[in-house]
Amino acid sequence: MLLRRSMANLMFSRICRLSDAGPNCFWPLRHPSLVVCALSCSKWSSKIRAFGTAATATVVEADDSKVKDTFFAAENVTWASLGVSNLVAGALSKIGLQRPSLVQAACIPSIFSGADTIVAAETGSGKTHGYLVPLIDMLCKASENSKEISSKRGPGKHRHLSLVLCPNVILCEQVVRMANCLLKENGEPLLSVAVVSGRQGWPVLEPHIVVSTPDPLLRHLDAIDAEKERHSNFIRGVEYIVFDEADLLFCGSFQNQVTRIINMLGFDEKQPPRMKGLKLENRIADMESSGEDNEDMETDAFSENKDNKNDARRVKKTYNRKASWVAGNYFHRPNPRLEQNWIEVTVDSQADALISAVNYGINCALAPSSPVSRTMIFSNTVVAVEAVADILTGAGIECFRYHSDIPLDERSKNVFDFQQNGGVFVCTDAAAHGLDIPNVSHVIQAEFSKSAVDFLHRVGRTARAGQPGLVTNMYKEVNLDLVTAIRQAERLGEPVVILPWHCSLTERQAQPEENVVIRKRNFRNIIHNKSPVPKGSPPREATAPKSYLKNKLKNKRYQT
Numbered sequence: 001m002l003l004r005r006s007m008a009n010l011m012f013s014r015i016c017r018l019s020d021a022g023p024n025c026f027w028p029l030r031h032p033s034l035v036v037c038a039l040s041c042s043k044w045s046s047k048i049r050a051f052g053t054a055a056t057a058t059v060v061e062a063d064d065s066k067v068k069d070t071f072f073a074a075e076n077v078t079w080a081s082l083g084v085s086n087l088v089a090g091a092l093s094k095i096g097l098q099r100p101s102l103v104q105a106a107c108i109p110s111i112f113s114g115a116d117t118i119v120a121a122e123t124g125s126g127k128t129h130g131y132l133v134p135l136i137d138m139l140c141k142a143s144e145n146s147k148e149i150s151s152k153r154g155p156g157k158h159r160h161l162s163l164v165l166c167p168n169v170i171l172c173e174q175v176v177r178m179a180n181c182l183l184k185e186n187g188e189p190l191l192s193v194a195v196v197s198g199r200q201g202w203p204v205l206e207p208h209i210v211v212s213t214p215d216p217l218l219r220h221l222d223a224i225d226a227e228k229e230r231h232s233n234f235i236r237g238v239e240y241i242v243f244d245e246a247d248l249l250f251c252g253s254f255q256n257q258v259t260r261i262i263n264m265l266g267f268d269e270k271q272p273p274r275m276k277g278l279k280l281e282n283r284i285a286d287m288e289s290s291g292e293d294n295e296d297m298e299t300d301a302f303s304e305n306k307d308n309k310n311d312a313r314r315v316k317k318t319y320n321r322k323a324s325w326v327a328g329n330y331f332h333r334p335n336p337r338l339e340q341n342w343i344e345v346t347v348d349s350q351a352d353a354l355i356s357a358v359n360y361g362i363n364c365a366l367a368p369s370s371p372v373s374r375t376m377i378f379s380n381t382v383v384a385v386e387a388v389a390d391i392l393t394g395a396g397i398e399c400f401r402y403h404s405d406i407p408l409d410e411r412s413k414n415v416f417d418f419q420q421n422g423g424v425f426v427c428t429d430a431a432a433h434g435l436d437i438p439n440v441s442h443v444i445q446a447e448f449s450k451s452a453v454d455f456l457h458r459v460g461r462t463a464r465a466g467q468p469g470l471v472t473n474m475y476k477e478v479n480l481d482l483v484t485a486i487r488q489a490e491r492l493g494e495p496v497v498i499l500p501w502h503c504s505l506t507e508r509q510a511q512p513e514e515n516v517v518i519r520k521r522n523f524r525n526i527i528h529n530k531s532p533v534p535k536g537s538p539p540r541e542a543t544a545p546k547s548y549l550k551n552k553l554k555n556k557r558y559q560t
């Protein structure tokens, strides 16, 4: 929209608040399912702002009789009761999404209200449809309205556009697949939703929703920057932007790109005087064709006579952003639908343990109702994924491989084939963030994750959408510190809490009731750093050169 942009920044994020710095301090943390604050941590209830959640997002006791309720909202909550139109609700029912999940019931009303919405919830809780459903619903209504308006006043210059940013192309393709499954009666998708990635250029016919990684979007914006008018048209056409997997987008290599995009998209909120160059009549025609009411436009356009100070004050008042926070019920807490096995292994025993875990999982998963089993096996490096895949192949277990050294097309094909045909999928953490492969029955950590962040991303690939799931955690002595911390948190039913990595285990045990503090992504296992490696002995696995690991694993002879 033009000056009165009601751009709702939907930040689908896993943003955590600081330890005890008060509810308004938060920053993006790299945690898969961090919720803004710890409702279950009694220590914090007094400090923590009440969550903006719908009535349905109540904590469901995880006893057996109710364990299935940890995903779906209460029976009386329907898509219609959340304000979703019959058109979209009908399309959802057709693909089997008969009723909303808890997180969807909590975030959809907030998004419909136009508030910036931040949703941080456990993996597999339905966050993608949590933003797609209201977004598509609002854009369908908006395009209906602008059709009516343009039928009266001539074709509108630009359509309402929304952006969804994801950290990688595979996730972009996944979001587009989910959106394009929502069909009209005639079988066409409700809206046009397109991926813009390195492989495809900008779509000729501008879609309603562009799903992109930050880089191609910036390249498009820079390309149209040359023509100021087109640039501002495009920018003004963007009504909503979604940051999916925001913990990745707001940190690391994406941070600068995302900041630039936000600044570009927010530009008319900040600098109305810049609009001086645009003629008033053009702007009114623009607003009319896009169905915007004019009084703000005249006020804003005539406001150019006021000095900038007044404008800045007015803009701040007009665009005062309030974010509403929505929380899942099982943030970092043990998912009651997960069954976990913990197996300590050594370099000598891990291959046999892996093969028996795979066979055990396959036998458990196979049932008359689901003749196909899906097992995801995580390792920490490309070399280890290849070594694990070789071990399985050597034991007669075929498997898909997935890591950054495999070309993107082949990776997409492997995900698709695994989704369709089931089997065993050996991967790095590249497949842990947000990848939704329905009915993964078993996750195996062939190498234990390096941090609690990655641990939760990995185990979150199973037990999704209310399903049960099995996890086999294989770990070695070097992982003992992290494993103990995670298992202790799960035993206490507390969120997985990790004190800063420099605290030793004993210090931690001395402060069991310690507040939830920031989880360090680079949590280091203390043990293997502690004792120097004795002279002449082989390097410890954790620090062993890749070739050592690979040969060690490969030289093993295995009886199937």
Ligand SMILES: Nc1ncnc2c1ncn2[C@@H]1O[C@H](COP(=O)(O)OP(=O)(O)OP(=O)(O)O)[C@@H](O)[C@H]1O
Residues within 6 Å of the ligand: 032, 033, 096, 097, 098, 099, 100, 101, 104, 121, 122, 123, 124, 125, 126, 127, 128, 129, 130, 433, 434, 435, 436, 437, 438, 460, 464, 465
């Ligand atoms: N209302 C619903 N009813 C039934 N299934 C649903 C519903 N909403 C989502 N699902 C299914 O739940 C699964 C997980 O959804 P989704 O990938 O959006 O979860 P997520 O919270 O984004 O997970 P992650 O944090 O790993 O990205 C998907 O297979 C999706 O089809």
